[in-house]
Amino acid sequence: MREQPPYLRIADVLRQRIADQEWTPGARLPSRAQIAQECGVGENVVRRAQELLISQGVLEGRAGSGTYVAKPRERARLLRSAWRDGQPGDGFGLGPRATWESQSEAKVPVPAHIAARLGIDVAELCVRTAYEFMIDGRPAQLITSWEPYSLTGGTIVVLPEGGPLAGKGVPARMAEIGITVSHAEEAVEAGQATAEEANLLGVQRGSLVTRVRRTYYGDDGRPVETADIVVPVSFGEIVYEVPVSR
Incomplete structure (x- = not known):
């Protein structure tokens, strides 16, 4: 050995x-x-x-x-439930003490790996929204969301956190413009915080994080939104609530 x-x-x-x-x-x-x-x-x-x-x-x-x-900290329980209504960024439930900030940019060039996840050409533009979530002043979760501008441009839901449906989540916003979201796929993996992520999350560079790649699909199979969710392992565990048919 x-x-x-x-x-x-x-x-x-x-x-x-x-x-x-x-x-x-x-x-x-x-x-x-x-x-x-x-x-x-x-x-x-x-x-x-x-x-x-x-x-x-x-x-x-x-x-x-x-x-x-380090002083022991109780790890949070971040819940993903099929019965939970949409929330800003469609992240994991953080409870009533959570606060958040977001910043959206329209007509942003799309990275090649995001274009592949959305099934669009790299020449197309997107709406990019970055979210930062905190609990009791402690950074808890980062989300970076991408939506094709060709879907929402010129509509009242072009900015996820602007207009009458601000913060309602992807399915509700897409329904407003006639797109039915049928399902989402999420891929979960462990990783290490980059320098930028570490700065935003208040952890050391290289600290362990849980990464979730989430993509919403319309009923025609077309991706309508994709996002990267980052949660420090030291902050909490991710829990999925799975419905069981009766």
Whole structure:
């Protein structure tokens, strides 16, 4: 068997020392140089081990201060339900304490991978809407939504968060312009936060996130909207409520 990389071994050592309550929540860890000397490794190995534990929510880094044992936080339960009415961005239910901001841009050039998901040519334009959700001031969820401008341009629902149907969700807005949404597909995968995502979510770059690629389809099979949803793993778990036929 291949030998475990040194930084993973040191991460296990640090995790065990926390479990043994040598360092309690909120406590500042010794310097990297001290830990490196105690463990017989280089400081870069300790740095990688700490970065891994920060991404997992075990530690937290404070600029100019050091590395601390993270205080336990109750993870939220983000619910997706077939019976829930639409909400801004059609994201995961965050409860009544959630607040959100959005910004829409019309006639935006579409990236190639988004064009492929929407089944349109890269020369076509889209309406792009970026959402940021928070709970009690804590970043909770990012959503970037794309809709073909050819579908909604010139209608009262061209901007998802503008007009009389603002915040009603994709199915309700599309119904207003005669498009019946029949279903949605969602692909879920684990990933690491990019620098931009980390900044918006208040986490370290490379922290674990759950990514959901969601696409709504009309009853003719044509994609009418696609979105990328990003949730920090440390914030909460995603739960799907699945209807069962009787």
